Amino acid sequence: MAGMNRRTVLRGGAGLGFLGVSAAVLPLFGTPDQKQDPSRLKVPDRSESDPRLIISNWPEYIDEDDDGYVSTLTQFEKDTGITVRYTADVNDNDEFFSKVRNQLGSGTSTKRDLFALTDWMAARMIQVGWIQKLDASKVPNLHANIIDSLAKPAWDPGRDYSAPWQSGLTGIAYNKAKVDEVRSFSDLVTRPDLKGRVSLLTEMRDTMGFMLLIDGADPEKFTDDEWKQAVERLTKAKKAGQFRSFTGNDYVQDLASGNVLACEAWSGDIANAGDENLVWVPPEEGIMIWADNMMVPNLATHQANAEQWINYYYEPEVAAKLADYNSYICPVKGAQEAMEKVNPDNVENELIFPTEKTLSLTHRFMALDEAKARTYEKDYTDVQRA
Amino acid sequence: MATVDDVATGGPPEHRPRRNLTGYWLILPGALWLLLFFVIPFYSLLAASLFDPDGSVLTGYDVTFHVQNFGNAFWDYKEQIGRSLLYAALATATCLVLGYVLAYAIAFKAGRWKNLMLVLVIAPFFTSFLLRTLSWKLILADDGWVVDVAQAIHLTDALQLVNLADGDRLLATPFAVIAGLTYNFLPFMVLPLYASLEKVDVRLIEAAGDLYASPARGFLKVTLPLSMPGVVAGTLLTFIPATGDYVNDQLLGNTNTRMVGASIQSLFTKENDYATAGALSVILMVIIVAAVMVYVRKAGTEELV
Numbered sequence: 001m002a003g004m005n006r007r008t009v010l011r012g013g014a015g016l017g018f019l020g021v022s023a024a025v026l027p028l029f030g031t032p033d034q035k036q037d038p039s040r041l042k043v044p045d046r047s048e049s050d051p052r053l054i055i056s057n058w059p060e061y062i063d064e065d066d067d068g069y070v071s072t073l074t075q076f077e078k079d080t081g082i083t084v085r086y087t088a089d090v091n092d093n094d095e096f097f098s099k100v101r102n103q104l105g106s107g108t109s110t111k112r113d114l115f116a117l118t119d120w121m122a123a124r125m126i127q128v129g130w131i132q133k134l135d136a137s138k139v140p141n142l143h144a145n146i147i148d149s150l151a152k153p154a155w156d157p158g159r160d161y162s163a164p165w166q167s168g169l170t171g172i173a174y175n176k177a178k179v180d181e182v183r184s185f186s187d188l189v190t191r192p193d194l195k196g197r198v199s200l201l202t203e204m205r206d207t208m209g210f211m212l213l214i215d216g217a218d219p220e221k222f223t224d225d226e227w228k229q230a231v232e233r234l235t236k237a238k239k240a241g242q243f244r245s246f247t248g249n250d251y252v253q254d255l256a257s258g259n260v261l262a263c264e265a266w267s268g269d270i271a272n273a274g275d276e277n278l279v280w281v282p283p284e285e286g287i288m289i290w291a292d293n294m295m296v297p298n299l300a301t302h303q304a305n306a307e308q309w310i311n312y313y314y315e316p317e318v319a320a321k322l323a324d325y326n327s328y329i330c331p332v333k334g335a336q337e338a339m340e341k342v343n344p345d346n347v348e349n350e351l352i353f354p355t356e357k358t359l360s361l362t363h364r365f366m367a368l369d370e371a372k373a374r375t376y377e378k379d380y381t382d383v384q385r386a
Numbered sequence: 387m388a389t390v391d392d393v394a395t396g397g398p399p400e401h402r403p404r405r406n407l408t409g410y411w412l413i414l415p416g417a418l419w420l421l422l423f424f425v426i427p428f429y430s431l432l433a434a435s436l437f438d439p440d441g442s443v444l445t446g447y448d449v450t451f452h453v454q455n456f457g458n459a460f461w462d463y464k465e466q467i468g469r470s471l472l473y474a475a476l477a478t479a480t481c482l483v484l485g486y487v488l489a490y491a492i493a494f495k496a497g498r499w500k501n502l503m504l505v506l507v508i509a510p511f512f513t514s515f516l517l518r519t520l521s522w523k524l525i526l527a528d529d530g531w532v533v534d535v536a537q538a539i540h541l542t543d544a545l546q547l548v549n550l551a552d553g554d555r556l557l558a559t560p561f562a563v564i565a566g567l568t569y570n571f572l573p574f575m576v577l578p579l580y581a582s583l584e585k586v587d588v589r590l591i592e593a594a595g596d597l598y599a600s601p602a603r604g605f606l607k608v609t610l611p612l613s614m615p616g617v618v619a620g621t622l623l624t625f626i627p628a629t630g631d632y633v634n635d636q637l638l639g640n641t642n643t644r645m646v647g648a649s650i651q652s653l654f655t656k657e658n659d660y661a662t663a664g665a666l667s668v669i670l671m672v673i674i675v676a677a678v679m680v681y682v683r684k685a686g687t688e689e690l691v
Contacts, residue, residue: 029433033446094655258529370442377657385644
């Protein structure tokens, strides 16, 4: 009996102790505000004394030396004497964000001078002050040559902080061997012969941009009611079993093998798939346009070199060489003329140089603050599991 | 169950004081390891589950002991939690049936092929989990012959009757997710089963025969009870990771087969809602621990595991 008592007391004591320690320790795991002031996070530029440049970019996004062919990067190194350490370690915006969040959020260095992220993530980083302002006098080509449709995004209207590396369109792709032409996004979400064989992208801004366009709303400026209506429409289609999956980068395989008949797709992916049956079409409602933007993070030690790099890639000849390699939309004016010398076959390639008419149909998603972004992301994931 | 303490304080009593101290030194690396990679992450997760839901990754989170997170998370994700438990249970049951037959064959019938068969069970681990799951997409593709055969023998119809498939296809159905889970966790079932079946003294089975037990009766009364530790260990090793799995349902399932692991992943990485993600993780952990405790008690094999 005494033993039992002692045991009970010990157990109770241990339990209370555990609770007490927990209550005391738990608040230490809160996370601090990660806003920074970029003007206070500048370091003396070492570009001159230490001619290096450290870049992070997406995979397969730059041309490479190949017997006889001198890549744009090698040429840059030759022209400037700067040694470039180029790493393809950006696979996913969210993943890269987690990689650099702790450093940028606490005001320490990421050991990088330049990285490229998609519009919405770029906007987010600029908003919280993690990005250094570019010196406009050092990037004259950027301001002179950037194409109009990319010149004034809502989140960086003067391109003071960012420069598009490459750009692309989001639209519809279908397998022409298996299904009739799909022309509009509303076809994609309602046509009965596609039921259960459609995939959409998990990128909220792409998919919801189209859903807003169906109702005639402007993705760059819409009201809460319009948003609600778009979400409801998508939920209805989802509940009716129209969609097979919501995908990331991995939808092309399903489309090629016929598991999916039609899907929401990025233009470059379909161009690079090399499958004749896969057709990319701009939806009748409009096209969503996006870009991956080069930015200089706080505490970068080679900002001047980074600016030299940006300026170099906004020379039309260089831009044409790059675009010839990766078939994404070239953000540089004059590159189309320069393409004449690089590869005449690609001068008329609409995926690299969309016509003025196509570009006039493009839309971007409006810039969102942190709270709004989370509400919308939540609404969108709620649809996916409805 | 032998614990670290038993090992540390065990031993002859005459050298007790000294031995005790050595024991504590010996558990130090393990204890530090646990502190660093279990206790601290556990507290960090627990703290996340009590975050103020109005915070965000960028504006910071405060631990406000907002316990409503648990209720909200459970209510919002009850379907995914139920689905995870159901799929994991079905996959575990399938694994048990398939794994038992295989382990039995290896232990008693394989003869000189025993080692080779064991290697074959482990061989899939030499390739990435992700690649193996992706190749199931090719096998079960809508235009593949597996689907043709399944349609010809009315397997797809049967699956539709029990709500494990929709339409005349296999990929992107609950069936595919459960099949993927079964495939991926089968070795975790086979190995403990084999380990305990291999230890069964065949003379006991012979004795059962000598005492006029039919082979079936002999199996039920002798082999099966003796292999229970393997059954319990195998089901736990399969069920626990299968419940939290977040790969199979994303690659092989459709939007209506979302399991809770994938929801947590999306909450952490896409929606950036750490409070709900943390609460959901804690809920899942509590459910699994409770289920395992009940199961181990019922199976009555506490000393055997």
